[in-house]
Amino acid sequence: MAESTTVDIESQQAELDTYHDEPGDRPVLRARFEHNGSPRYMLYTIKRLGLDHEHGFHLDVQLVSDSLEGGVETVEAKLQEGDADLIDIDYISTARERADGAPIVAIHPYGRTVGGLVTPEDSPIEDLTDLRGRRIGVVRRLDKNWILVRAACRERHGFDPDEEATPVEAGSKVELTRMLRDGEVEGVLQFWPIVPEITETGPYREVLPMAELVQDLSETDRKLPISTFLTSEQYLSENPDAVRGFKGAYRDAVDRLTSDDELWEDIGERLMYEDDPEIVRAVRDGWREMVVADWDAETIDGMDRLFDHLLEVAGADALGVDHVPDDMFRLEV
Incomplete structure (x- = not known):
């Protein structure tokens, strides 16, 4: 890893660690996200505002490299190896890994992260x-x-x-x-x-x-999430309250990030590589356009249609998988 990237990760991690208090008796959700991925803005908001404890769980955030490990992204590797409880990846990759036997499930939408x-x-x-x-x-x-x-x-x-x-x-x-x-x-x-x-x-x-x-x-006007938040089947089974708590904290964070411009100025100063007002505003507006706060059966139907269309046009070799496994999306937790 380049030295500048290491410094960037450490600097951002230090900002997050400012809000890493003790979990008490709350269930811990270990979130592992890329140092240059947009979910870190939401994770920072949850920690800064104490939304995790407000919703009855403790969010432990660590930023990691965006490199590949064994052909998959670092965050995917950490979840599958038991070193994380929460990550985000696109749902095509989720389908690919679950079809190969990975016990991972999508528990909430993130957004149109392309x-x-x-x-x-x-x-x-x-x-x-x-x-x-x-x-x-x-x-x-x-x-x-x-x-x-x-x-x-x-x-x-x-x-x-x-x-x-x-x-x-x-x-x-x-x-x-x-x-x-x-x-x-x-x-x-x-x-x-x-x-x-x-x-x-x-x-x-x-x-x-x-x-x-x-x-x-x-072929729809509805904004479809491409990336979702994932956890393991074991963690979901053992800690359903923590997962429900995260979903609530996420929705609250989205509400703040879609309405509070001053919060984005703070994020620009503490978490962005280019703390330029124009770049901060561009990322802020792009995030607001990208994010999906919740989903329902109609959302899943649209995601299935998009997958089927990509499969028909591009083929299974391009996608790396030929179907969306059953029970991959968990609307109700």
Whole structure:
């Protein structure tokens, strides 16, 4: 891990640790989230406002690397190895891991956490049709953003960029940004909170937000969550009150983050790599547009339709799984 990244993780962790009081007799929920992922804003809000104790549980937050371990993201590895009780990943990855036998379940939506296609300002890439013959950086080939791009290109434009472009796996979001800035790739599919950090501080532009592809491919106007919060079947069985408490604390945090601009100024100062007012506002507005506070059966139906559509268009090889396992989504806890 690069030294600057280590410092960033330690600095943010110190801010969170300021609010890590004793759990008392409350059940502990060990949350492990990426140091550059947007859930950290919500986790910080819960800890700063004491919403975990208010809802009867103790949230223990540790930020981790966004690199891969054994082909899966670090947070996934920690949950499956018993080192975490709460993470967030996209539901396609959840389906892939659960179909392979991982005892993990989705307990609540997070949001439409996709990214954007970012290129240098003078790039000839203007839309998806321009990806032919280009080197495009991705965190990994099974990343949801690349899956969405493959599905959209195959359905709308009659080609598969996995075959007619050159996807270059970076292994982490940090490395993905470096590859773009060093000119090793002609564009990247970067996670949405990092896009403003790139476009506001350098000669780069966002060609296409992946959120547009989500809505087009799902054929619905309803905002669908792509990422959900996960826990293990064992933790859910043994600590249902803690999971219910988290869901309540999350909803309260969403209420504050969607209405309190001063809170975002504090988050920008303490948790963001670029404490620039324009970047903070861009991330704030993007978070508010992305987040999903709750879900119901209609939401799950929409997520199933999107999965089926991606499967039909992109195929099981692109998704890494051919079905959403039964009982993966737990609406009622």
